[in-house]
Amino acid sequence: MTEIQSSTFENEPPTTKDLKKYFVDKNLNNTTRESIDCAAHMILVIESPRDTVHVGLAHMVNRLKVCRADAGFATPETEIYTPISEFCSEDTIPPSIVGCVLPNQHETMQRVWNSSSPVKYEDVENNPQLALIKNKLLELKCKSMLMQRLVWNDKLIGIACVDHTTSNHIWNQTEIDFMERFCTKFLAPLAGISNYWHNPKMHHMFKKPSDSELVAIQLAAKGMSSKLIAIELNKSVRTVENQLRHARKRLNAHNLAELIKKCEPWL
Known part of the structure; x- marks a missing residue:
């Protein structure tokens, strides 16, 4: 172990x-x-x-x-x-x-x-x-x-x-x-x-995804695909995928599941 x-x-x-x-x-x-x-x-x-x-x-x-x-x-x-x-x-x-x-x-x-x-x-x-x-x-x-x-x-x-x-x-x-x-x-x-x-106002604020990114991540956490998220938010699939990619990079998350887990304190 x-x-x-x-x-x-x-x-x-x-x-x-x-x-x-x-x-x-x-x-x-x-x-x-x-x-x-x-x-x-x-x-x-x-x-x-x-x-x-x-x-x-x-x-x-x-x-x-x-x-x-x-x-x-x-x-x-x-x-x-x-x-x-x-x-x-x-x-x-x-x-x-x-x-x-x-x-x-x-x-x-x-x-x-x-x-x-x-x-x-x-x-x-x-x-x-x-x-x-x-x-x-x-x-x-x-x-x-x-x-x-x-x-x-x-x-x-x-x-x-x-x-x-x-x-x-x-x-x-x-x-x-x-x-x-x-x-x-x-x-x-x-x-x-x-x-x-x-404490989102303190040291790790620079890591917190934007409000729009968090909305997309929250929907992804419910099992929705990028296409369904795009429909729900009236955005293009490319925009949603870029938001999720940017959030993953900021939080050093290797995949969507890891991103969702790291964002739990904000969801």
């Missing part, structure tokens, strides 16, 4: 079974039960990028005993960074950071993008590295932060952050190691897969 590779999940929408095999079964003997349960839960809500991230953030808050965890999708070139999901501790109830706009080109963020390991920002109020965005962070009651870039299939896709809002916490190596390990093994790839296949 061929072993599933992570890169496979970028070629076609993965099944729940394949995700479970790769992220849960494969890690049963080298990961804590809590992280495995979290991964399984993330897979259950994989069709919602926001929910997928939220489940992962909840585990991070509980494991690290922090006040808040948040994450968002972006790239190093993006002008602004905005978290799309968060999980806050019920014990401290920090202000929400979702929708907060941060300057992504600021060195604070670029330092995170350029580091494979988590970046810590302690004593936010007096940290000279945060001087230009200190007021924004203090509004959010940030006192100590740990940030990790998210990488999926060698692509930088976002940032995750955990922070304390009630004390100037000093991050220890165990916490840093967990942050890096969990984000690398579970949060980044599962969030990336969810966002890639289930």
Whole structure:
């Protein structure tokens, strides 16, 4: 049996079974039960990028005993960074950071993008590295932060952050190691897969067929021939065949059946 590779999940929408095999079964003997349960839960809500991230953030808050965890999708070139999901501790109830706009080109963020390991920002109020965005962070009651870039299939896709809002916490190596390990093994790839296949406004928009192409593909999925599709849409057979050919090329589908399968999230 061929072993599933992570890169496979970028070629076609993965099944729940394949995700479970790769992220849960494969890690049963080298990961804590809590992280495995979290991964399984993330897979259950994989069709919602926001929910997928939220489940992962909840585990991070509980494991690290922090006040808040948040994450968002972006790239190093993006002008602004905005978290799309968060999980806050019920014990401290920090202000929400979702929708907060941060300057992504600021060195604070670029330092995170350029580091494979988590970046810590302690004593936010007096940290000279945060001087230009200190007021924004203090509004959010940030006192100590740990940030990790998210990488999926060698692509930088976002940032995750955990922070304390009630004390100037000093991050220890165990916490840093967990942050890096969990984000690398579970949060980044599962969030990336969810966002890639289930958020048409994000990274894979360039692959989505046009609306007219999707109509033709939807009819083809019902078993209609190019001739019948042409009659249904009042188009020439040649136009329909060109639309299907163009969609196949864009999605790297070798045949019509493969095209239909790859378009399932949009049909």
